[in-house]
Amino acid sequence: MSKKIEHKSTSIRSLCPCSSMGSLCPKCQVTKDDKNWLLKCHCGQGGSIVLCDGRVQNAKRHWEGDTAKPVPKAQIQEVTCFGNTDKTWLRGQAKTELTECIDNSPSTCHGGRPQHEICLQLFNTTCKSSLSETNKQLLQATVVKEATWEIWRHNGCQSIHSIKCSKCIPARFNQKHPVCDHRLAVHKYGSLLAAVNMKYTDDDSIKFVRKDLMVADPFQEKQRLYKQVNLLAKSLERATKQGDLNFRKALLREMHRHFPRQGMCALEGEAWVLPKERQGRFLTQGTSTNASQGKAQALPKARQRRF
Incomplete structure (x- = not known):
């Protein structure tokens, strides 16, 4: 390609809305066909645009339309992980809903050893009600430390999360139910599967x-x-x-x-x-x-x- 043709092609591509100072649109292509010039726009619509004798009126008219306008990048923002809910965890033939476990579970941290085993190890007894207030707090702190999954039911959250949950994750502004990479890991936990399929007591049976x-x-x-x-x-x-x-x-x-x-x-x-x-x-x-x-x-x- 001669310098004259290359210069003309560059001047046409520089008018593209996707071009900037010192950077031409990488997808627009300009070729010479006898006396006319052909433009293949980055939008890929309408085929080649004929520029008679290199005049750019047709190109400008096309670029001023909506089809050639550059698509803005999706806005990314920090949001709270949506976790496992009935909307994000489709359980097929399950007869219970996750909300039953979330609302009725007596504690928020699960997945570790049973409390009576921890109580026996720490205080040589399985009777939790006989512990002092200090020992009860120590028992609860140990349960939280050994937990592998937890229930969020505050600040508008009603969901189940891994202890390793990222809490806040980057997501697009229009993204529905954003979740972190640790959400699927809890699906294989036996303690969670037992908890979400359990029938909890109600007002009559409690x-x-x-x-x-x-x-x-x-x-x-x-x-x-x-x-x-x-x-x-x-x-x-x-x-x-x-x-x-x-x-x-x-x-x-x-x-x-x-x-x-x-x-x-x-x-x-x-x-x-x-x-x-x-x-x-x-x-x-x-x-x-x-x-x-x-x-x-x-x-x-x-x-x-x-x-």
Whole structure:
């Protein structure tokens, strides 16, 4: 190719919207056919464009259209891993849903040794209810350390994740249900398969659970029976993986002492206050200071903490 033809070809390609200073569009091709020039655009539509005597009007008209405009790069942003849900883990003939395990599981960390084995190794006993508060916290910390998968049910998350989950991952702005590379690894865990296919107790059958199994965590029974308590439990899990057993017990004591007949009034107040606190509205002397007068509710003294 002569320098004259090469210069003409370069000048035509430089007009392409995909070209920039010092960089020509790599996909546009310009060839000379007798007196005319032929342009094959990067868009691949419409065949060759004839440029009579090298005039570029036809090329400009084509490049000004929508078909030749460069496609913008997908915007990448950091998002929370979606994890395993009924939308991302299609289980075929399964008779249960993942939400049953997520909502009804008594703990969030799973996959390690059974708690009674860890309790026997650490304290030479399998009776968890007889442990001191310090030993219970040590037992829970060991359970969390040995876990291989966990349940997220806070901050709008209702999903199952590997302990190695990346938490935040890069994803396109329009990508549905982004997940990390560790999501599929948990599908082969026997403990997870047993948990998601298990039938959990409900309001009618929970009364048949042995009392010695419930005495270690009396909050669990209330959490299963009342949605207000379940909201509090999820808020506690958001603050700490170990939970706050002392706060749970104090809340139960105050509920029975101050509201023996009204039952869940205190917890209904808690359920209303929690969203307000997340918006930066705190409590002063048991009453919401920024709430409207019509919704202000008194709370027991046990509610003296910040999430």
